[in-house]
Amino acid sequence: MGLAEKRLRSAGYVLPSPPAPAGVYKPALCHNGMVYTSGQLPLRDGGLMEPEGKGKVNELRLRDARSAVVQATLNALSAAASILSEGLDGVDRVVKLTVYVASEAYFSNQHLVANAASELLHAAFGENGMHVRSAVGVAELPMDSSVEVEILLAVKAH
Template identity: 40%
Template sequence: MSHSEKLQELGITLPAVATPVAAYVPAIQTGNQVWTSGQLPFINGELPATGKVGAEVDEATAQDLARTAALNALAAIDALVGIDKVTRVLKLVGFVASAEDFGGQPAVINGASNLMEEIFGEAGAHARSAVGVAELPLNAPVELELIVEIAAG
């Protein structure tokens, strides 16, 4: 089953690629890898929640936002090379705007990691970092970067 077919089976439609909010491109290819820029959890150009996780945003909402940011990263990859060319998810880096004493960053970023395994199966298992930060652009609660391997040609 292709990744496009798997998305359809899961009832997932990739969003339009998020418009960059500064001087960068959503994704670049080098050799057999695609690297995304940091992706915020935009839905139709808007952040559905803002603030720090553990204060203004609860952990469950933040997990959903991490999933949304991951879908935005996949949309950038799809627009550049096509989602069906992905052979392996290599690395996911998640940033969580964290309230003081919030230590649940790994659980938040699981929202993105679980999505990778849902879509790509074993090829979705990846190296990962889940980092707590003081602030993110536009007061977003989460931001994600994704690196994938793609098939030649």
């Protein structure tokens, strides 16, 4: 277990098994020193977390959405780790985080949902976990998911 995984564990997080693709795509791809993750949902044990990972987010479901986005971020990190020979220790820094939130009308706190993912990345990578970010409200997500996460990571040079 590398340093990033130890940091995650000390913060109370466990890296899950890498997610299986739900179609003809790769969960993560390394190209020109960057790892791109496909959009990851809050899947756990083969299905969406319930009730946190399903449905639209509003002010009353903010805590649920933050929990779901943590799971989706862990899934994205697991996908990235699975293609790097050094696992998460092969990551130089987190470059960009994009969080999509299936939002009820008039919900405008997508950034508060995204903060939970940002906090997790900072816990795993310290200052190298600081990133640029987009938090986007959308009408629908696959499988009626409440959130979806994409991460762009820079890989350490060898």
